[in-house]
Amino acid sequence: MSDYKPSDIESKWQQYWDNNKTFKTDDSDRSKPKYYVLDMFPYPSGAGLHVGHPEGYTATDIVARYKRMNGFNVLHPMGWDAFGLPAEQYAVKTGTHPRITTEKNVNGFRRQLKSLGFGYDWDREINTTSPDYFKWTQWIFLQLYSKGLAYQADVAVNWCPELGTVLANEEVIDGKSEVGGFPVIRKPMKQWMLKITEYAERLLTDLDDLDWPESIKEMQRNWIGKSSGANVDFAVKGIDEKISVFTTRPDTLFGATYMVLAPEHELVQKIVDSGKKEEVDAYLKETEKKSDLDRTDLNKNKTGVFTGAYAVNPVTGKDIPIWIADYVLISYGTGAIMAVPGHDERDWEFAQKFDLPIVEVVKGGDVTKAAFTDTADGVAVNSTNDEISLDGLKVDEAKERITLWLSEKGLGEATVTYKLRDWLFSRQRYWGEPFPVIFVDGKPKPLPEDQLPVMLPEVEKYEPSGTGESPLATIEEWVNTTDPETGKPARRETNTMPQWAGSCWYYLRYIDPDYTEGPVSKEKENYWMPVDLYVGGAEHAVLHLLYARFWHKVLYDIGVVSTKEPFQKLVNQGMILGEMEYTLYRGSDGNFLSQDDLESYEGDLTRIKVTAEQLSKKGDGFVINPQNAGRPLTVIHPDGKREEKSDYFTASDLENDLYVEARSYKMSKSRGNVINPDDVVEQYGADALRLYEMFMGPLEQVKPWSMSGVEGVYRFLKRVWRMIVDDRSGNLLPEIADVEAAKAQEKALHEAIKKVTEDIEGFRFNTGISALMIFVNEAMKWEKRPLSVMNDFLLLLSPYAPHLAEELWLKLGNEPSVAHQPWPKYDESKLVDDSKTYAVQVNGKVRGQINVPMDQAKNKDLVLEMAKSEPGVLKYLEGKELVKEIFVPLKIVNLVVKG
RNA sequence: GCGAGAGUGGUGGAAUUGGUAGACACGCUAGAUUUAGGAUCUAGUGCUGCUAAGGCGUGGGGGUUCGAGUCCCCCCUCUCGUACCA
Numbered sequence: 001m002s003d004y005k006p007s008d009i010e011s012k013w014q015q016y017w018d019n020n021k022t023f024k025t026d027d028s029d030r031s032k033p034k035y036y037v038l039d040m041f042p043y044p045s046g047a048g049l050h051v052g053h054p055e056g057y058t059a060t061d062i063v064a065r066y067k068r069m070n071g072f073n074v075l076h077p078m079g080w081d082a083f084g085l086p087a088e089q090y091a092v093k094t095g096t097h098p099r100i101t102t103e104k105n106v107n108g109f110r111r112q113l114k115s116l117g118f119g120y121d122w123d124r125e126i127n128t129t130s131p132d133y134f135k136w137t138q139w140i141f142l143q144l145y146s147k148g149l150a151y152q153a154d155v156a157v158n159w160c161p162e163l164g165t166v167l168a169n170e171e172v173i174d175g176k177s178e179v180g181g182f183p184v185i186r187k188p189m190k191q192w193m194l195k196i197t198e199y200a201e202r203l204l205t206d207l208d209d210l211d212w213p214e215s216i217k218e219m220q221r222n223w224i225g226k227s228s229g230a231n232v233d234f235a236v237k238g239i240d241e242k243i244s245v246f247t248t249r250p251d252t253l254f255g256a257t258y259m260v261l262a263p264e265h266e267l268v269q270k271i272v273d274s275g276k277k278e279e280v281d282a283y284l285k286e287t288e289k290k291s292d293l294d295r296t297d298l299n300k301n302k303t304g305v306f307t308g309a310y311a312v313n314p315v316t317g318k319d320i321p322i323w324i325a326d327y328v329l330i331s332y333g334t335g336a337i338m339a340v341p342g343h344d345e346r347d348w349e350f351a352q353k354f355d356l357p358i359v360e361v362v363k364g365g366d367v368t369k370a371a372f373t374d375t376a377d378g379v380a381v382n383s384t385n386d387e388i389s390l391d392g393l394k395v396d397e398a399k400e401r402i403t404l405w406l407s408e409k410g411l412g413e414a415t416v417t418y419k420l421r422d423w424l425f426s427r428q429r430y431w432g433e434p435f436p437v438i439f440v441d442g443k444p445k446p447l448p449e450d451q452l453p454v455m456l457p458e459v460e461k462y463e464p465s466g467t468g469e470s471p472l473a474t475i476e477e478w479v480n481t482t483d484p485e486t487g488k489p490a491r492r493e494t495n496t497m498p499q500w501a502g503s504c505w506y507y508l509r510y511i512d513p514d515y516t517e518g519p520v521s522k523e524k525e526n527y528w529m530p531v532d533l534y535v536g537g538a539e540h541a542v543l544h545l546l547y548a549r550f551w552h553k554v555l556y557d558i559g560v561v562s563t564k565e566p567f568q569k570l571v572n573q574g575m576i577l578g579e580m581e582y583t584l585y586r587g588s589d590g591n592f593l594s595q596d597d598l599e600s601y602e603g604d605l606t607r608i609k610v611t612a613e614q615l616s617k618k619g620d621g622f623v624i625n626p627q628n629a630g631r632p633l634t635v636i637h638p639d640g641k642r643e644e645k646s647d648y649f650t651a652s653d654l655e656n657d658l659y660v661e662a663r664s665y666k667m668s669k670s671r672g673n674v675i676n677p678d679d680v681v682e683q684y685g686a687d688a689l690r691l692y693e694m695f696m697g698p699l700e701q702v703k704p705w706s707m708s709g710v711e712g713v714y715r716f717l718k719r720v721w722r723m724i725v726d727d728r729s730g731n732l733l734p735e736i737a738d739v740e741a742a743k744a745q746e747k748a749l750h751e752a753i754k755k756v757t758e759d760i761e762g763f764r765f766n767t768g769i770s771a772l773m774i775f776v777n778e779a780m781k782w783e784k785r786p787l788s789v790m791n792d793f794l795l796l797l798s799p800y801a802p803h804l805a806e807e808l809w810l811k812l813g814n815e816p817s818v819a820h821q822p823w824p825k826y827d828e829s830k831l832v833d834d835s836k837t838y839a840v841q842v843n844g845k846v847r848g849q850i851n852v853p854m855d856q857a858k859n860k861d862l863v864l865e866m867a868k869s870e871p872g873v874l875k876y877l878e879g880k881e882l883v884k885e886i887f888v889p890l891k892i893v894n895l896v897v898k899g
Numbered sequence: 900g901c902g903a904g905a906g907u908g909g910u911g912g913a914a915u916u917g918g919u920a921g922a923c924a925c926g927c928u929a930g931a932u933u934u935a936g937g938a939u940c941u942a943g944u945g946c947u948g949c950u951a952a953g954g955c956g957u958g959g960g961g962g963u964u965c966g967a968g969u970c971c972c973c974c975c976u977c978u979c980g981u982a983c984c985a
Binding site: 003214215218219222223225227229245246247248249260302326327328329331332333336337338339340344345346347349417418419538541542575580612615616617620622695696697698701702703704706708709711712713715716718722727758762766767769770771772773774777837838839840841843844845846849883884885886888891892894895896 | 900901902903904905909910911912913914915918919922923924925926937938939958964965966967978979980981983984985
């Protein structure tokens with residue numbers, strides 16, 4: 001071994017770390033400060049890791065190694081979120097038990113993660129599908145149940161009669177099943193719900209103290225969707241019923257000219273006029289067929305039907321018609337609205353379409369043209385009856401006045417509503433956690449704790465039952481059981497929990513994976529929680545993070561955990577896109593299309609993939625360069641057929657500039673731009689992959705992959721090798737010597753230490769790497785490379801490229817491993833220069849530089865004197881009047897002249 | 900529509916509080932070395948000027964300042980999230 005060959009050294013060190021349990025977390029040591037670094041654990045798919053995984057995982061690995069070297073007790077675990085649909089779908093197709101698929105995939109993932117050199121404590125590996133784990137998932141469900149936070153309700157699911165199964169939302173596309181394209185309807189089924197809404201306010205307010213990206217917090221706030229307003233009761237004419245509505249604009253009550261109920265509203269059948277019944281039923285049937293997506297159609301073409309019934313506006317005393325329309329959602333507010341077409345866009349549109357009266361009650365716009373919704377400047381008008389007048393009040397004042405009046409009269413009250421809905425917690429699937437619930441005499445009954453875990457039965461086939469129930473419903477001997485307390489016959493719950501369940505609390509199990517008395521022991525939980533750093537993809541911004549926070553708060557309330565929030569700091573890694581692609585489009589008429597024409601073009605498009613060297617920059621875009629236009633390119637026909645061509649363009653094609661679309665796309669199998677980490681490791685090694693993933697750009701940012709970028713960092717690693725090793729003999733270079741470092745060498749080292757340290761602390765891994773590169777570029781010029789300097793450099797490198805660092809560390813005669821060495825400290829005094837270079841500006845433009853000895857650098861008179869006599873500066877001063885001299889110590893000199 | 904974020908060389912990206920824009924890397928050009936190389940080394944590389952002096956440059960327009968990528972106002976584009984939430 002002489003050259004830098006990652007394949008030779010990487011597996012060796014991976015084995016060393018494994019054998020020596022280098023990254024095992026010492027749980028007993030309470031003297032050190034703790035640091036808990038967590039990755040969002042993966043779903044072990046059959047496809048293996050994609051390059052997005054190692055991005056976040058490398059970042060956390062760097063932080064974990066860095067913190068360890070800084071004297072922290074570091075917890076950095078990994079596990080598997082292994083329940084879920086793909087393994088089940090595979091089981092339906094092939095008959096393979098999901099457990100077998102899962103195990104195989106987990107082994108693949110573990111091998112891949114180890115091959116990247118991540119320093120996980122593998123003794124804490126967890127798997128959501130293991131009975132030791134889901135026992136406690138079920139246990140937590142029991143706690144939720146006993147707190148009254150779990151209940152059953154009839155909720156519409158995506159039922160596909162042809163497939164005889166219930167589909168997840170993502171399996172439904174445009175109201176049809178993804179598989180087969182069969183119609184999907186909404187069918188109510190009995191389901192478990194979790195009352196996350198009870199925690200809405202706490203989930204909202206506790207966001208404030210979290211060190212999370214503002215965008216994520218904002219998304220959660222929007223999701224929770226708190227709004228303040230009032231509930232108002234409207235009497236139904238002729239029968240003894242009230243319709244309660246929620247409104248955020250009680251000030252517009254005088255303008256409520258009709259009401260609308262959601263089709264599912266419970267009063268629909270009671271109030272409908274017999275003459276209208278047929279029409280209403282037809283409408284209800286119509287809306288039932290629509291999926292949620294259809295109902296929120298982008299064209300917003302509103303539909304509805306008049307019930308024939310009237311309500312009474314409590315302030316105007318007028319009869320107002322009651323309509324049914326699916327633009328009102330049963331799941332929000334009270335499922336009914338007072339419609340104020342003058343001041344609500346949706347109501348305005350509806351009123352226009354069905355010719356309902358529009359009344360202006362807030363002045364400022366023209367309600368015949370559009371709804372006026374400005375709440376800042378609007379003033380109430382036409383809002384007076386015998387008892388109350390809002391006229392002249394601003395919106396806020398009017399709201400307050402009317403709300404007070406309503407509650408005095410018993411007609412309404414101030415109300416807060418949340419968009420957040422209860423969590424649908426049932427899936428009609430096999431491969432999930434069984435509920436620890438039985439039904440005795442048809443009533444749900446939680447199983448006692450000693451019956452946990454409730455195991456999944458073995459089944460012959462994984463096809464859905466055909467009734468919409470899960471495959472478990474067909475296993476009679478499992479479904480039929482007895483109540484362990486009374487001995488009565490009982491049936492098991494046949495739904496299973498959704499995939500979110502296992503991921504809601506996994507961060508706790510890592511802390512104490514073998515604990516048998518609960519999910520986690522009190523003492524260890526106390527030490528390790530909260531998670532100090534949580535890194536993962538932004539796709540979990542809302543659901544996973546909100547669900548996990550909800551469970552955590554429940555566990556907090558029952559004393560299982562000691563912190564209000566689970567994840568103190570959150571960082572989202574940005575998506576990695578495929579390599580940049582250059583595409584020229586050609587219409588079916590044979591003409592090439594420029595970017596601007598593309599959007600409006602309706603016909604079939606032929607895509608021509610060209611390479612970067614076939615292009616030249618013109619203006620803001622790229623055009624085909626006639627000189628290289630003849631080189632090979634790929635033509636993709638509208639039917640998807642690919643064809644390799646050279647000399648594709650004719651001379652006349654190239655007379656006009658052909659602008660090309662330049663962008664990179666999300667990696668996808670169908671596009672064929674997926675990068676497999678295994679291939680990168682094989683070609684360039686794990687260290688190069690790790691380094692490249694960090695060097696691409698800021699962690700949080702979306703960024704395109706580039707293979708030549710990988711080569712760039714690979715070349716850097718080779719340089720590091722050659723900085724220390726003679727690549728012909730494999731021995732240490734003669735330049736390496738145990739000598740005292742020269743001043744310049746110390747300066748280079750300490751600059752690197754400072755930059756790398758600060759950049760890891762600030763999650764700026766890309767610029768940290770550039771600091772390492774600058775050091776190596778410098779050190780390669782040194783005739784003597786002091787051992788101590790080289791050693792410190794390797795420690796700086798080690799979180800990024802641990803295999804290479806270990807190997808060279810050993811070659812320099814040190815004991816492995818670098819992982820437990822103390823992190824180098826920089827010394828500010830070694831960073832100072834002998835002299836200060838000032839840029840000298842004249843009227844804000846740099847015209848020269850001067851070198852001032854450091855001990856004189858703050859001497860204003862001297863520096864200005866030198867600046868004014870600098871030849872490059874002098875010629876801009878000649879013949880001009882010097883009006884001002886700016887001197888900022890250690891920064892800049894600026895001379896302002898006139899004339 | 901609403902909310903959030905971002906626009907810097909041919910490319911990915913630097914620029915910590917307003918103080919020499921383009922660090923580091925890719926790519927490219929020229930040269931050296933090598934049997935060869937997607938290896939290595941040296942030099943160059945924002946645009947525009949004949950090598951020059953200079954001029955112009957951080958999406959566009961205005962402003963504050965001795966000085967603006969950075970601060971303020973207006974506009975444009977892109978990305979992400981969200982979507983009849985009363």
